[in-house]
C-alpha cells in the first residue's frame with residue numbers, strides 16, 4: 001500500500017530546524033509507517049537564508065511569514081522551531097486552522113501561556129507533541145521500561161544534572177540570533193526552561209509527578225548588552241538553578257542546571273535509586289546504561305555497563321546490527337516515528353502539550369520558590 005503524505009510546514013531553520021528536518025527526511029527509510037513526511041515549506045523572516053536552507057534540506061517552497069504556512073491548504077503539520085516567545089501564538093493559530101502541531105520545548109515561557117496552548121489543541125482535537133526528544137534516546141527509554149517493570153522496588157532517589165559553560169563571559173550579549181536564550185522576553189526563563197526542563201520531563205516520565213519543591217537560582221552576570229539595541233540591560237534570566245523536590249511516589253529528587261560549569265558543554269545525567277537496584281545514564285555516553293542489581297549474589301554484585309544496541313532494546317531493531325551505535329539525531333527520528341505511529345493508532349505516544357504543561361508548571365514553581373525562598377507546590 002502506498003504511504004499517505006504528511007505535509008510538513010517548518011517554522012525556523014536554526015539548530016532545531018536542522019534536527020527536525022533530518023528526522024522528517026530519514027524516518028520513512030527506517031520505520032514502516034502509514035505516512036511519508038513531505039517537506040513542503042519552511043518559513044523564516046530572511047528569504048535568502050530560508051531559500052538556502054530549503055535548497056539544502058529539500059523543502060519545496062519558502063515563506064517569510066509563518067502565518068502563510070498556517071493558512072496553506074497543502075500543509076498538514078506545523079513544526080515550531082523558533083524561540084520560546086513565539087510558541088504560543090503560532091501553536092494556537094495552527095490549532096485553530098486545524099493543523100497538527102509539533103512544538104519545540106519548553107512548551108511555553110510560563111504555564112499561563114501553556115494553558116492556552118493546551119486548550120487550543122484540545123478544543124481543535126488536533127494531534128500535538130512537544131519535542132522532549134531525550135525520552136527517545138534508547139537508553140533513556142530502557143530506563144523507563146525497567147523502572148515501570150518494578151525491578152527497582154520502592155524508589156528512594158532521583159537525581160539529574162544539565163551542565164554547560166557557554167555564558168561565563170560577560171561579553172556574551174542577550175537577545176538576537178543565537179543569544180535569544182539570555183533574553184528573558186524571548187526565553188521566559190534561563191537554564192530552568194532551557195536545560196532543566198529536559199531533566200524534569202525525563203524525571204516525570206520515568207518516576208512520576210513532582211508534588212512540591214524548593215529551589216535557588218542565581219544570575220551571575222547582572223547586566224549584558226542587548227544584541228539588537230546595543231544597550232546594556234539588566235539580565236532577567238536565571239544562569240543556574242538547584243532544586244530539591246518530593247515525587248508523588250515518596251522519593252526525593254535533586255536537580256541542578258547551570259551554564260557556568262566550566263568544562264561542561266552538555267552534560268545531561270540522570271540516576272534513579274530503588275530498594276533493589278539503581279540505574280544511571282549520561283548524554284556523553286548515550287548508548288550506555290549503568291545498572292546495579294542488589295539481588296545478585298554478594299561476591300558477583302556490582303555496577304554493570306549495558307551497551308544499549310541490541311535488537312530488542314527500544315528502537316534499535318530499526319537500525320544496524322547489535323554493537324553498532326546511534327546518536328543524538330536519532331532521538332528526533334524516534335519522536336517523529338512515534339508521532340506518526342500515533343496518527344495511525346489514534347493514541348498519542350506523547351509528550352502531548354498537556355504532558356509538557358506539567359513540566360512547565362514545575363519550571364514556574366522553581367522560579368517562584370527561588371524568589372520566595374520557600375517550599376512551593378509543584379503544580
Ligand SMILES: NC(=O)c1ccc[n+]([C@@H]2O[C@H](COP(=O)([O-])OP(=O)(O)OC[C@H]3O[C@@H](n4cnc5c(N)ncnc54)[C@H](O)[C@@H]3O)[C@@H](O)[C@H]2O)c1
Nearest residue numbers: 012013014015016044045081082083084104105106131178
Ligand atoms: N529539544 C531540544 O533538545 C532543543 C535543543 C535546542 C533548542 N530547542 C528549542 O527549539 C527552539 C528553537 O531553538 P534553536 O536552538 O533551534 O534556535 P536557533 O536560534 O538556532 O533558531 C531559531 C530560528 O527561529 C527563527 N525565527 C526567529 N523569529 C522568527 C519569526 N518571527 N518567524 C520565523 N522564524 C523566526 C530564526 O531565524 C532561526 O531560524 C527553542 O524553543 C528551543 O528551546 C530544543
